[in-house]
Amino acid sequence: MNTKPIAKSEILKELQEYQNQDYKYESGRILGSMCTQAHPFAKEVFIKFLDSNLGDAGLFQGTKHIEDEAIKTIGSFLGNPEVYGNIVTGGTEANLMAMRGARNLAINEKGIKNGEIIVPESAHFSFKKAQDMLGLKVIHAPLDEEYRTSTDFVQDNINKNTVAIVGVAGSTELGVIDPIQELSDISTDKNIHLHVDAAFGGFVIPFLKDLGYHFPDFDFTLPGVDSMTIDPHKMGLAPIPAGCILFKDNKCLDAMAVDTPYLTYKQQSTIVGTRLGASSAAIFALMKYLGREGYAKLAQECMDNTNFLAKGLKDLGYDLVMEPKLNIIGFNHPQLSTEELADELEKRDWRVSMSKCPEAVRIIVMRHIKHENILDLLSDLKDIKNNL
Ligand SMILES: Cc1ncc(COP(=O)(O)O)c(C=O)c1O
Known part of the structure; x- marks a missing residue:
């Protein structure tokens, strides 16, 4: 220096x-x-909130409210405004949180120690990080002729250690949407966490549907969907970093909570501690502005x-x-x-x-x-x- x-x-x-x-x-x-x-308006808002730290949300209660509202708004176009979650750094962190939540819940509720997840061959490499960081075994389901996950394989490979199955809505390589309805049926039938990675598709599919495009259901309207990733910093036009993790209920968040005695909120479920309020404010504002x-x-x-x-x-x-x-x-x-x-x-x-x-x-x-x-x-x- x-x-x-x-x-x-x-x-x-x-x-x-x-x-x-x-x-x-x-x-x-x-x-x-x-x-x-x-989007220029999102950048303008982002700068205003650069000092807000959602890692110590009791000090930034207004910004925390903004995050909660942003979560509800995103939930509202993904089939359920009453969801729980966080604005995080991106799809990787959102997927890690989903897998960590599912794993911890499976440990607490089912006593599963050596958790396995079944992801499509087309899944993003963030699930490899989940394998490494969370000690999960990742099983790759082959793809059918339309590059969608084989639901027969998923069905046949669920075992006593399976803690989650994953479908992708807008695959990284080709934008393919997995048969989420069928995965939802499997998840409900077998009582296994279903995570939908809509990091890319989440800010596209609902709005194309508004315009009359036909897509099968892929979100919380399906009873088996337990969590979803959707990235504001991709098709949401928010400044980097902005990902989002949504859970149908707060059981997974509770299962990840650690005590944070020196902070204003006494527990935290996110992976990172100190975290940007600016990302929440920017996507909150932009969703209102664009509609x-x-x-x-x-x-x-x-x-x-x-x-x-x-x-x-x-x-x-x-x-x-x-x-x-x-x-x-x-x-x-x-x-x-x-x-x-x-x-x-x-x-x-x-x-x-x-x-x-x-x-x-x-x-x-x-x-x-x-x-x-x-x-x-x-x-x-x-x-x-x-x-x-
Ligand atoms: C489907 C999907 N999930 C997750 C991610 C990871 O997102 P990020 O790079 O924001 O961590 C990507 C990135 O391309 C993606 O396409």
Whole structure:
């Protein structure tokens, strides 16, 4: 550390130089990110609440109220406003909390010591962290021809140690929605915790439904769903970090509570201690500001661009892994390997990512990807096709 203070202007200049090295969402060239530019109003609110610490909620009772209201609002478009939970740092922390809650409840109520969870092959890698951090054994259910979890496998692999089953609503790689209704039936029948990871789909599916899109039920309207992850910092347009964990009742939160004698609230269920009130305030404000209509408009725009890109890809002779369900597309070149295609795109200054299951170039059509960016992308893809 420098001994003498350095002038603000000099520090800001240095920071600017580093920031210039970052890719910018507004370039429209970041194709593989589930995050995007946060909404300007949400950023404005976020800054106002930077000092609020929900880890010591008794000191910040107004901000705690905001968090509770945000939870109810999110619950209201996921089938139940009377849910319990927290605004957390993201989908990883939300999934860890869900698994920790289910595990602890299973220890308390069923005496299960060596807990197992069954997750789809398509599940996010946060469940690998749950395996490592919570000592859970993770069993991967294979996918059917539409890349959805095999409910027969789930049914057949539940045993006396199973503490949770997981379904995904908007898979990380392809935006696939698992058969949550069938998982709910299994969960009710076997009395096993069902967690739905809607980190991506949670801020899309309900609003597309408002517009008349058809999706099967995937949320707390189903009796077997015990907890859900939904990320405001993905399609919710909230500033990073903002995830959300919701529980149908507070049994799981109670099962995770530890004593916090030196704080104003005497127990805490979240993984982190000191935590941002700003994330809660920003998503609370933004949901009011945009309303269901605002989120529906956003979802529609992303879907229109997705469908336009999907058609363009097919017209050029690229192979789509499947018709997109949400605003995520996986595709391949008929001759090049996925890696070769990704390299060609990177050479042309596109930032792409690849899915593994199945292998494909993956594009998440977030709101920073505009129609004109898609035209440029299709033109480059045509060039790649013609110059092979
Ligand atoms: C379905 C799903 N769950 C969880 C996560 C983890 O979210 P985060 O990166 O915010 O921790 C992701 C991230 O892409 C995701 O797609």
